Amino acid sequence: MQQVDKDEIDVAEVFRNIGLFFNSIKKRIQYVFDVVLSHKLMIIGITALGLGVGYLTYSLTKPYYTSSMTLMLANIRNEFIEDQLNKLSTMIGEGNYEVVADRLDISQASAQQIKEMKFSNLDQDRIEEDSVLTGSPFRIELSLYNRELFESMEPALTNYLENNRYFAKQKRIKQRQVESMISKLKGEISSIDSMKTNVGSPRGPVNGFVYGQPIDPTNLYKESILMYKEQVELEADLENLDNVEIVTGFVPKLLPTGPSLKRHLAIGVGLGFIVGVIVALNLAKKRRKLLS
Structure with missing residues (x-):
């Protein structure tokens, strides 16, 4: 109690x-x-x-303008691009405009107009934690004191990413492979065209055989068309060898984003x-x- x-x-x-x-x-x-x-x-x-x-x-406070562009990667791990952009963002934050100008191949005066740069993967939340994000689109957000520089910053940033030594080497290797295939196909098509000419307009005696096989003009035309289609596809691949492509560019800004x-x-x-x-x-x- x-x-x-x-x-x-x-x-x-x-x-x-x-x-x-x-x-x-x-x-x-x-x-x-x-x-x-x-x-x-x-x-x-x-x-x-x-x-x-x-x-x-x-x-x-100096007014600044913010806009973003979306880039699409080839079959490249996004973390490689993140590393490049992170280094560039660090240099901008430290005010190392001389190196920034050199890396982006722009004037130092233009580099000094960059206030801030951010970037993000658009598909980051769509993959599992233990997966590797490859070939995914990503967004670069840029803040500039001079809004007229947005147009020139598009090729500057894409060239900076493309000029990565590893990416550039892989691009040159693939380019040589595709060009060799195109050259070979052109030679084969030229040879078939010559055979079609000889079959269609023979000069002198023609026995109708090539290497012991009878000549079929229909097959020659089909083979020529197939090779030409393959050549066109390879030429299209040659035009799309860039590792980074712009999907949507920076939007020109009329009104400043800040200060508020x-x-x-x-x-x-x-x-x-x-x-x-x-x-x-x-x-x-x-x-x-x-x-x-």
Whole structure:
């Protein structure tokens, strides 16, 4: 029985302490509210000063323009592209514009107009965690101080990615293979065309056999067409050897993306009000010490 009474007393003590804690918080809030009311003119003045500072910082902040483009990869792991873009983004963030200009093959003045660069894989959420993302489209978001540079930044970024030593080597190997096949097909088609000419317009005695087999003009025409189709397909592949292709380019921007006037004013007002309250609390504290 005594143990039960002791437990009841302990619980009552806990609730009493909780009540005292919230009561003290309530008193502190009431005290701050009273101080704000008694120094409201000063706080309003400091808040207005913060508003002015916010507008001043907005006026001094250089406007920038943000746009994005979407690129499609060949059969390349996206992490390779991410590594290249991450290095470029790091150089931009560090203000290493001389190297950025060299890598993108643009002037240093143009490189200095780059504020920020971000990139993301569009299919990142569609694959399993242990899978490798390959040949997926990705987006590059670029912020520039000069909106007229967006057009020149498209080829600059794609060439930067294409000029990767590994990618360039693989592209040259595949290009030589395709060109060799096209050259061979052209020779074969030319040979068949000569045979078709001889069969259609023979000069001199013709026995109707080639290497012991009878000549069938129909088969010659079919073989010629098949080879020509293969040649056309290879020539199309030759035109599409780039490892990176632009799907949608940067959209020209007329209005700046930032800075935001509302955001600057809101921050200025908020900071001004906080500073005003802190000053008012300090004044009230000093006054209480003098009175005591």
